[in-house]
Amino acid sequence: MARIIGLIAFTAMLAGCTAPGVAPERAQLSTRQEVPETMRGVPAKTLFGKHANGSEHSPAAYGGYAGGCLAGAEQLPESGPTWQAMRLSRNRNWGHPETVDFIKKLGAEAARQPGWSGVYVGDISQPRGGPMLSGHRSHQTGLDVDIWMRAPKRLTLSRGERESISSISMRRANGAYVNANWTRAHHEVIKAAAEDPRTARIFVFPGAKVRMCKDETGDRDWLRKIRPWWGHHYHFHVRLECPTGVRGCVNQAPPPPGDGCDGAQEWVNNILNPPPPDPDAPKPKPRREKTLADLPGQCVGVVSDP
Numbered sequence: 001m002a003r004i005i006g007l008i009a010f011t012a013m014l015a016g017c018t019a020p021g022v023a024p025e026r027a028q029l030s031t032r033q034e035v036p037e038t039m040r041g042v043p044a045k046t047l048f049g050k051h052a053n054g055s056e057h058s059p060a061a062y063g064g065y066a067g068g069c070l071a072g073a074e075q076l077p078e079s080g081p082t083w084q085a086m087r088l089s090r091n092r093n094w095g096h097p098e099t100v101d102f103i104k105k106l107g108a109e110a111a112r113q114p115g116w117s118g119v120y121v122g123d124i125s126q127p128r129g130g131p132m133l134s135g136h137r138s139h140q141t142g143l144d145v146d147i148w149m150r151a152p153k154r155l156t157l158s159r160g161e162r163e164s165i166s167s168i169s170m171r172r173a174n175g176a177y178v179n180a181n182w183t184r185a186h187h188e189v190i191k192a193a194a195e196d197p198r199t200a201r202i203f204v205f206p207g208a209k210v211r212m213c214k215d216e217t218g219d220r221d222w223l224r225k226i227r228p229w230w231g232h233h234y235h236f237h238v239r240l241e242c243p244t245g246v247r248g249c250v251n252q253a254p255p256p257p258g259d260g261c262d263g264a265q266e267w268v269n270n271i272l273n274p275p276p277p278d279p280d281a282p283k284p285k286p287r288r289e290k291t292l293a294d295l296p297g298q299c300v301g302v303v304s305d306p
Contacts, residue, residue: 029057029060029062029071029298029301029302033297033298033300033301034300035291035292035293035300036300036304039291039292039300039303039304040291040292040293041291042291042292043131043289043290043291044130044131044289044290044291044292044294044295044299044303045130045131045132045133045289045290046133047130047292047303048069048126048128048129048130048131048132048303049126049130049132049133051126051127051128051303052091052127053127054070054071054072054073054074054075054094054127054128055071055072055073055127055128055301055302055303055305056072056305057071057072057301057302057305058071058072059071059072059073059074059096059097060072060096060246060247060248060249060298061096061129061141061142061143061242061243061246061249062141062248062249062295062296062298062299062302063140063141063248063249063250063295063296063299064140064141064250065138065139065140065141065143065144065239065250065252066137066138066140067140067290067294067295068129068130068140068141068249068250068295068296068299069128069129069130069140069141069295069296069298069299069302069303070094070095070096070125070126070127070128070129070130070140070141070142070302071128071298071301071302073094073095073096073125073127073128073129073142074094074095074096074097074100075093075094075100075127076093076094076095076100076103076121076124078093078159079155079156080104080107080118080155081107081108081118081155082104082107082108082110082111082117082118082119082155083103083104083107083118083119083120083121083155084118084120084121084152084155084157084162085121085162086120086121086122086148086162086165087122087123087162087163088159088162088163089163090123091126091127092123092124092125092126092132092139093121093124094124094125094126094127094128094129094142095124095125095142095143095145096141096142096143096240096243098143098198098240098243099124099142099143099144099145099240102145102196102198102199102238102240103119103121103124103145105196106119106147106189106192106193106196106238107119109189109192110189110192113151113185113188113189114185115151115153115183115185116151116152116185116189117152117153117154117155118152118155119147119148119152119189120147120148120150120152120167121145121146121147121148122145122146122147122148122167122235123135123136123139123144123145123146124139124142124144124145124146125139125140125141125142125144128302128303128305129141129142129302130295130299130302130303131290138239141249143239143240143241143242143249144237144238144239144240145237145238145240146235146236146237146238147189147193147235147236147237147238148167148234148235149167149168149169149170149181149186149233149234149235149236150165150166150167150168150234151183151185151186166234167234167235168181168234169181169233169234170182170186170205170208170233170234171205171207171208171233172207173207173271173272174271175205175206175207175230175233175268175271176206176207176268176271176272177207177210177211177268178207178208178211182208182211184215186208187211187212187215187216190202190204190208190212190226190236191212191216191222193236193238194222194223194225194226195222198240198241199225199238199239199240199241200225200239200240200241200251200252201225201227201237201238201239201252201255202225202226202227202236202237202238202239203227203228203229203232203236203237203239204226204227204228204229204232204233204236204237205228205229205230205231205232205233206228206264206267206268206271207268208228208233208236209223209226209227209228209260209261209264210261210264210265210268212226213259213261213264213265220259221259223259223260223261224255224256224257224258224259224260225255226260227255227260228263228264228267239252248296248298
């Protein structure tokens with residue numbers, strides 16, 4: 001009997017050990033988690049916005065881009081050989097490891113363009129994703145990132161400069177056309193982002209999409225991922241697909257067939273000659289603040305982790 005007890009104790013000891021140089025696997029999350037009484041009814045943005053660091057879980061994106069959270073986030077270093085994270089006071093330079101890797105690779109591609117030393121990186125996500133205290137409705141799963149349109153001349157900006165410097169608008173005529181700040185390098189940087197197989201969508205203002213459609217003379221398949229959207233003239237917004245093997249992550253629907261150029265031109269036409277307002281169109285309802293109960297069950301564990 002003593003020998004059996006000894007074997008059990010030895011086995012338990014081995015189970016708690018980790019081989020040298022091998023990191024222990026971090027905690028996994030369950031979908032079946034009840035919202036604690038103290039968190040019920042509290043705006044989710046309040047719960048997620050208070051965290052300064054990522055959770056101690058395996059990296060995973062849960063839910064959708066505008067209704068989810070991020071476990072085990074990786075922080076993009078403030079500066080690198082071909083990138084700088086901007087607006088550091090927001091603490092939104094956190095993402096899924098795939099997103100961080102994407103940014104590093106895009107920065108290297110951008111640095112090959114004339115006048116670009118890399119990329120200035122805007123918002124990715126909060127340390128644990130989720131609804132933000134201000135700004136975006138998306139960026140909740142660490143798979144969205146804003147890349148500034150401003151071509152970086154140097155990547156040695158101080159923290160203070162990164163708070164005061166602004167990006168540069170590329171639009172003219174309310175977004176129907178690009179302005180004189182637009183260059184072929186912008187085309188190539190956005191193309192490089194679209195050609196990454198992890199990219200699901202890129203959002204830019206309509207005039208930029210139309211200009212890229214007119215200027216592209218080679219393979220046009222990547223244009224399908226470029227979608228016109230309001231704003232997005234100071235930055236372009238890259239959205240990545242759910243990483244392989246991550247359960248509970250909701251993917252962006254595939255883009256419509258074709259290169260999308262006709263649809264972008266129609267959007268531009270409506271900017272230049274707006275159609276009359278529809279008197280029967282329903283008035284938009286005010287948005288309700290999301291609570292933890294509106295998010296996937298795993299998010300309870302993400303936001304509850306110390």
